[in-house]
Amino acid sequence: MTTSMIRKMNAKEVTRKILNNEQLFILDVRNETDFMDWKIEGQSVEIINIPYFDLIDGVDPALEKIPNGKDVLVVCAKEGSSIFVAEQIAEAGRSNVSYLEGGMKSWSEYLEPVKVADLSGGGEFYQFVRIGKGCLSYMLLSNGEAAIIDTNRMIDQYESFLKEKNAKLIHTIDTHLHADHISGGRALAEKYGATYHLPPKDANEVTFSYTPLEEGNNIYVGNEAIVVQPIYSPGHTIGSTSFIVDNKYLLSGDILFVESIGRPDLAGLAQDWIGDLRETLYSRYKNLSDDLIVLPAHFGKVTELGAGGLVSGRLGDLYRNNPGLNMQDEGEFRKTVTENLPPQPNAYQEIRQTNMGKINPNEEEQREMEIGPNRCAVHDK
Incomplete structure (x- = not known):
């Protein structure tokens, strides 16, 4: 499996989507405490949190919550976990899967x-x-x-x-x-x-x-x-x-x-x-x-x-x-x-x-x- 089935989205692209009020579905795979403290927000952002460790053995819990046909952006703290999860979601047959390049660290700095x-x-x-x-x-x-x-x-x-x-x-x-x-x-x-x-x-x-x-x-x-x-x-x-x-x-x-x-x-x-x-x-x-x-x-x-x-x-x-x-x-x-x-x-x-x-x-x-x-x-x- 390679990352060719998924694409990366940088903080600038995500920002533009939010400012343009575009629909954005986010799967945040950080732990619940970090997610509740701080997350990506926007008027047209739909976001769910499923910790990475709940998805290591399979992404079915995420697939059940991601609406069919919607683009999905996977987010984690630094990038690595989101790449893994995004790959698994794409491998399961979902298209239009992205991950946030640099994770929430890059989001914090743009x-x-x-x-x-x-x-x-x-x-x-x-x-x-x-x-x-x-x-x-x-x-x-x-x-x-x-x-x-x-x-x-x-x-x-x-x-x-x-x-x-x-x-x-x-x-x-x-x-x-x-x-x-x-x-x-x-x-x-x-x-x-x-x-x-x-x-x-x-x-x-x-x-x-x-x-x-x-x-x-x-x-x-x-x-x-x-x-x-x-x-x-x-x-x-x-x-x-x-x-x-x-x-x-x-x-x-x-x-x-x-x-x-x-x-x-x-x-x-x-x-x-x-x-x-x-x-x-x-x-x-x-x-x-x-x-x-x-x-x-x-x-x-x-x-x-x-x-x-x-x-x-x-x-x-x-x-x-x-x-x-x-x-x-x-x-x-x-x-x-x-x-x-x-x-x-x-x-x-x-x-x-x-x-x-x-x-x-x-x-x-x-x-x-x-x-x-x-x-x-x-x-x-």
Whole structure:
């Protein structure tokens, strides 16, 4: 038996199917615990879980659940188990069987560039959707220059895009010290001689030099009409900083999401930071224009993906519809952001230490540290 009867599907192809709302039937053969913690999701995705060890002696349990005539994508952690199962399903006479190349590890790392808009000064603005992890990063391009905000560690994908756009990287910026994923901002800045920016209040323990983000100090990219204006907005971390781009877009970091709000506990200081979080959401942001388009650093549900995969929301609409912005009683707010917290992100303490420069895990260790959902939001009930 060879793999010629099956085909491989990469993370980009799966992402495009999900964003195009195409039907996709998935057989996930990881163990039940891993599956329940984190899986491929989409509005037109039908997914079942049968652990690999239940299929070693035969794939009949899977064949009984896979509808006749449907394409099936087999998924596992790294790839090997899914190839074996896909081969057995094909050998049993089912056609149109695929496996996910690189498994869920590749799914966790793929970035899909989605255009946000053309900017008023002639530049372009892109959101990079890390669909398997829920992370969102941004690239501004203007007059041959570029800035990247909340860079993921897979810097090669940004490099390819910069090359495609023939742009020189000038700035990398982190809105805060991340706890759910490893930042690639410093590595990318060092490689290309760009300036790496970080909020100083999040940088007390970092081991490297950086340029502090300070409210009122604009960051220019190419044409001066494209201005990134930092706004101090603590709550998720003590240094969390938001940005207004082109007077139209609010990059909210992990403070405000489309359907939820940021959690204040990942540095172990939830009670200290709840007040800051409320002040940012109910005062600082409230004083901004309702017409600003919010572009967060994460999303939690596939329902937050809009046209083409863009994750965004008008600030005024979020104040009407986002439950986290509609708790006028401070006691209710404090109770919600302490009682509705999801489990903390996988290896979040090690991720924070990596982002501080205190430890230097190798590539495989970094990949393992990031496996799973981002869990940066307060859950709504």
